[in-house]
Amino acid sequence: MLENGALSDHSRELRDHARVFVERVLEPAVAEMQQTQAIPKSVHQALKTAGYFGMTVPEQYGGLGLGLLDYAVILEQIGWSHRQWTLYLANNNGLASKAIGDLGTEEQRDRYLRGLATGDFLACFALTEPEAGSDAGAISTRASKAGNKWIINGRKHYISAADIADVTVVIAVTDKEKGARGGMTAFLVDSDNPGRTIARTHNTIGIDAVKQSEILFENCEVDEDAVLGEVGGGFKTAMRTLDEGRITVAASCVGHAQRCLDLMVEHARERKTFGKPLGSRQAIQWMIADSATEIHAARTMVYNAAARSDQGERISQDASMAKLFASEMISRVADRAIQIHGGAGIMNEVEVGRWWCDTRHYRIGEGASEIQRTIISRNLLGSELVSL
Ligand SMILES: Cc1cc2nc3c(=O)[nH]c(=O)nc-3n(C[C@H](O)[C@H](O)[C@H](O)COP(=O)(O)OP(=O)(O)OC[C@H]3O[C@@H](n4cnc5c(N)ncnc54)[C@H](O)[C@@H]3O)c2cc1C
Incomplete structure (x- = not known):
């Protein structure tokens, strides 16, 4: 959880553990996943062993029982490796398991949540x-x-x-x-x-x-x-489920954008034009500075909304703001990453191009940007003035 605005030791530990998992398990499997357009069995097994299918499932049903903030912190790390990994985990941890956990009968929880927590069941x-x-x-x-x-x-x-x-x-x-x-x-x-x-x-x-x-x-x-x-009660269920879902999409955007920034910085240091590294040019420095600033802002929004949700607050407005900002931020950051890479950014063999392609859906899924703006303005202006 957040303590005085910073991550607690426990949250940092979870983050660092996830980072090791990313380096050891996910990164070596990205090429196979992209080539086969499927999640490798070895990754599925490793996610099971790590307990990552049941991060938000209560411990009594075999999950890790984490709150939204800790889940977001881990997703950010996993999203740094690839959006497909976080999408793969989304239903078991969020959209479906949240609905079953919050509203299911004891029998439904027993029947579904245990399998969702272990990854034996997908939803x-x-x-x-x-x-x-x-x-x-x-x-x-x-x-x-x-x-x-x-x-x-x-x-x-x-x-x-x-x-x-x-x-x-x-x-x-x-x-x-x-x-x-x-x-x-x-x-x-x-x-x-x-x-x-x-x-x-x-x-x-x-x-x-x-x-x-x-x-x-x-x-x-x-x-x-x-x-x-x-x-x-189905519509209410869907809307409540989506509130948390939007935070997790935003967390994935933050990880994704951080990866783009890391690639930008690396390239700006190494690539020389007119006898000097790209990173010595102000035009390039400013793209990097703007990206880092926007990522920091999005991360802060995600952590803040998630921490408040963990304290039992209703976070529709904050979830919409975090999802809106983070999903538009990643498009800008990925675009700058391509720009800094020049022609290499367009070539399939350089990974920054795929990062750009994979960003576009963030502004559509789980409520498009226009819908998030409408939710935010309706909260401010009232439903007499703002309707869909
Ligand atoms: C990768 C991906 C994964 C998805 N996964 C799931 C899933 O697991 N489960 C699920 O149920 N759905 C899923 N969806 C569907 C997603 O939720 C919808 O695509 C999204 O809600 C938008 O609906 P639509 O595509 O019908 O667009 P439309 O509703 O037709 O909207 C088209 C455009 O018009 C804008 N618009 C619509 N109404 C207004 C208005 N009143 N004012 C201003 N602008 C407006 C929208 O913002 C959008 O830009 C997924 C979508 C994607 C892309």
């Missing part, structure tokens, strides 16, 4: 639909009651890790009249349910080791005990 979180992304209140996937069963019909898309997940947390409409105000419910759907199929898997402009897929629910029958939380 995904399905809210977005082809006709409802930013406007999550407009989803049309329907769950209807039939006797003591629920029947789910609809289509979700861009769902991270849906193709490899064992369980999906899916948000569906259970009362069309009420819609987002009490008419949506969260369900747990196992992947061996014959009514849940992967319709297609997308290729993105970045690395696709963790893929985004379209899930089709066709007369997908689940028991009453598949309801997560209260019937009608």
